[in-house]
Amino acid sequence: MRMLWAVGAAGALVLHPLHTTLTQLSYDAGNRVALITIRAFADDFHAAARGVSDSAAFAYAAAGFTLTDRDGRGLALEWCGVRRTGDLLWLCLRAPAPGGLAGLRVHARLLFDRFEDQINIVQASYGARRVSLLFSRGDLPQPLP
């Protein structure tokens, strides 16, 4: 009976939350920069970032989302703001990528420190390519073809 009650308690706390972020990664060939838009649920993200300020959001986003070039060097991410629509945050980042996106390694570890079942999807569009990468806990960085 105690176990039955525990199952009941698990379901009562939250209704089937979806722990997911969706990141769109594109390339501005004119300025040779990677453009990154991360969509995350605001309450989860702010709790993980330990604050609602831009600096807290950027620090957490830059630690959780990384781009690495073919030589293993991390691309320097720059903050380009955040906006909120309903429960969702849209975080804007960009990074100089003179060699384009092909061959870069992507790692999206956002909110892995908070949720066991967190899944992060990265949709990359560059040239004629459209690639999706899916990250869950313990996954290694993945290359863009």
Place this chain on the structure above:
Amino acid sequence: MSELQAFITLGFRHITDFEAMDHILFLLVLAAIYRARDWRNSLWVISAFTVGHSVTLALAVMGAVVVPARLVEFLIPLTIVATCVENLFVRDRAYAWWGGRYRPVFAGVFGLVHGAGFANYLRDLFVAPIAVPLFGFNVGIELGQIVVLALTAAALAGFDRCVGAVAPRFGSPLRLRVVAVSVLVAVVAARWAVERSPW
């Protein structure tokens, strides 16, 4: 990985996660009345559930319907309790209304409610074009449900064998299983309904 594969994986993992317990228990009570040889009926009912939740999910993600989250959270456990009650009261489906064939309709209607539960999370996350993510997510949910259903069927068959071997005087293991599963799940779902009540 393609976009379709990514969202199939997302849907699959979402439904097979422990936190999807409300949907898993609903599948369990839907499947509790079937034996292994009834797998077609079972699959038919689960697919009707998928069609139902796919419809609401699509409508909600496209903004065609807005369903209050608190109401949906309350209605989902009620659908589970109603299914348990139906399991307990309909002993012989051959003599039930419409030969018992109303069950897929029942599952489809309840699926509409469960789909609204998914939609509250996905509406914000998906942006146009949503066709591929939505389709992929639903396919993943359906595949996840089939896996849950297969595991459930194996567990229930094991339960039947144990009961048949240990306590044959209890009569039909199937009836005992239906009663046991339905009562236990109804208790859990009733607790959720009370705790999620918007009033």
